[in-house]
Amino acid sequence: MNIGDVARRSGLPPKTIRYYEDIGLVSPLRSGNGYRSFRESDLHKLAFLGRARSLGFTIDDCRTLLKLYEDDGRASADVKKIASDHLTRIDAKVEELLAMRRTLSHLVHECAGDNRPDCPILDDLAASASVDGPVEKSVHR
Amino acid sequence: MNIGDVARRSGLPPKTIRYYEDIGLVSPLRSGNGYRSFRESDLHKLAFLGRARSLGFTIDDCRTLLKLYEDDGRASADVKKIASDHLTRIDAKVEELLAMRRTLSHLVHECAGDNRPDCPILDDLAASASVDGPVEKSVHR
DNA sequence: CATAAGGGTTCCCCTGACTGGAAGGTCAAG
DNA sequence: CTTGACCTTCCAGTCAGGGGAACCCTTATG
Structure with a gap:
């Protein structure tokens, strides 16, 4: 998936998604043409982030929540x-x-x-x- | 009055007062040594601003409110x-x-x-x- | 007289969480 | 060939100041 698709499906603006990559919240792959290539798991993370942000959690909280979410032993x-x-x-x-x-x-x-x-x-x-x-x-x- | 006095009497931090001068909300005089020299009217303005800000008005609102305050024909x-x-x-x-x-x-x-x-x-x-x-x-x- | 303390000054960078825009690369359709 | 819709990076701006450096001015004290 390209960023536009992910933007539509997650409800987040492309700018925000790029920003989240910048600060290390998601790490999409890259296609040969240099475009970001998102997996379903990236989309899922982004949707998670969008929901957490909409509940007012700070980015820092989101980072921690995401870690906890991915930690089965939490x-x-x-x-x-x-x-x-x-x-x-x-x-x-x-x-x-x-x-x-x-x-x-x-x-x-x-x-x-x-x-x-x-x-x-x-x-x-x-x-x-x-x-x-x-x-x-x-x-x- | 120097900035420290005005800060104490208005309750605003010196940094904030300098910032307000920067953006043209107050215009204190200058003493020979380069220090800002505040009149009672400056102090009054700053206190007005502090009160307006504490009520959540934006700086832009404050600017307008201050103009209105000083306009007898408002x-x-x-x-x-x-x-x-x-x-x-x-x-x-x-x-x-x-x-x-x-x-x-x-x-x-x-x-x-x-x-x-x-x-x-x-x-x-x-x-x-x-x-x-x-x-x-x-x-x- | 030297110096230390406690004012003051400007200048620049930092914050949070993006958003806008410029300049340019890529791709499919007409 | 060109158009248009994508995508890329990078730079700058938002709001309302805060932190800190490097430096100047004034007064008190040894």
Whole structure:
């Protein structure tokens, strides 16, 4: 299979597949004309990677997951740990976004959104942007 | 004020402040020794930027918000639009993360996490990674 | 006076995970 | 012969800074 076929069947862009080869995630063969020649097993790996990436795993996680996948003697605990840690990261990110969301949503509701200049959103940005007050240490100017 | 003072009072790292100057968000004066010399108004801008960034606005949004902030003839509608659009982006991101979270959380609960190799997580990655079936067009190998 | 500490400066490279584009080789069809 | 669809490599850019080198300025201390 050429890269285009693999791209269609895996759903990954050719650029991404080349990139994955670059960083050593797949190692397709080469045909006489220099084209990459993918085996079914390469396609399978790429699809695995695509799925893992779509669940938000980092490339580094993917590399480890792929190794574990290919290791018949793996302990599922190792896989579970990677996934749990990732879940924790996701939760943290969601919390962060929801905190922003709360503030923003409040401000947006307060703002008239007309052609007048008065704007609680800008007020908040400017005010909460209150500065710590004059500096005391390092008094040299 | 030197950059260190401004960093302390605005909560932004000196590196970030220099970067903001680089991309034209602030324009501090220079003292005779070549040091940046920040006015209170620069500090204010930087604090504004820090607050906007902490709410997740992109640098580009920040640039626009800053312009609007300094424009007495602004329409609050313009500000509101930026904030609303950002809110929409946040919601989309949260949804995306929650979708990942649902799948991952399910898989993690299914996985024994012991020293045996059987692992529903890997099974899912490998299986959902099912390929589209043989390619029909572009049949040249 | 020398020097050390603790500011500051510019400059360049690095990050993650790709994406875009240029310049050029290969292959089958019309 | 040429067109068009593939493929190749390589370089540069993205976003928002962070790390670190090499060097300058100022003040305090021995």
